[in-house]
Amino acid sequence: MGSAIALGFSYIVMAILNYLDLKKLIGYQIDWSHDVIKPALASIGMGAIIWQVKLVLLPFSALLTLIVALILGFIAYLAILLALGGLHRKDVYRITEIIGKRFKS
Numbered sequence: 001m002g003s004a005i006a007l008g009f010s011y012i013v014m015a016i017l018n019y020l021d022l023k024k025l026i027g028y029q030i031d032w033s034h035d036v037i038k039p040a041l042a043s044i045g046m047g048a049i050i051w052q053v054k055l056v057l058l059p060f061s062a063l064l065t066l067i068v069a070l071i072l073g074f075i076a077y078l079a080i081l082l083a084l085g086g087l088h089r090k091d092v093y094r095i096t097e098i099i100g101k102r103f104k105s
Contacts, residue, residue, distance in 0.1 A: 038086030046077040 022028040030036065050073045057065040081087045 034086060034088075038081060038084045041084060042077050042080040042086060045080040046073045049073055049076040 019028070019030060050069045053069040053072055054065055057068055078087070
């Protein structure tokens with residue numbers, strides 16, 4: 001458990017250092033609501049859904065639990081993010097553009 005906490009803490013430190021470098025080099029400013037808070041809330045909601053799926057389905061089949069949890073977690077994350085206004089039109093455009101480039105290659 002201690003190593004997991006240390007790993008998580010190191011990722012937070014790296015993210016902060018990267019942000020400070022981006023801010024210094026190109027003047028990037030984080031929109032805390034859009035870039036951090038809303039995705040974090042959507043992640044918490046997704047985690048709650050996945051936890052419930054695990055509690056209900058795990059006694060039956062691990063594979064079924066995995067598949068259902070992935071699908072419902074993805075849907076829950078997107079739905080919560082949309083409900084919070086955390087997904088803008090430009091974000092959707094960027095995502096479809098990236099996915100389109102991946103499939104063209």
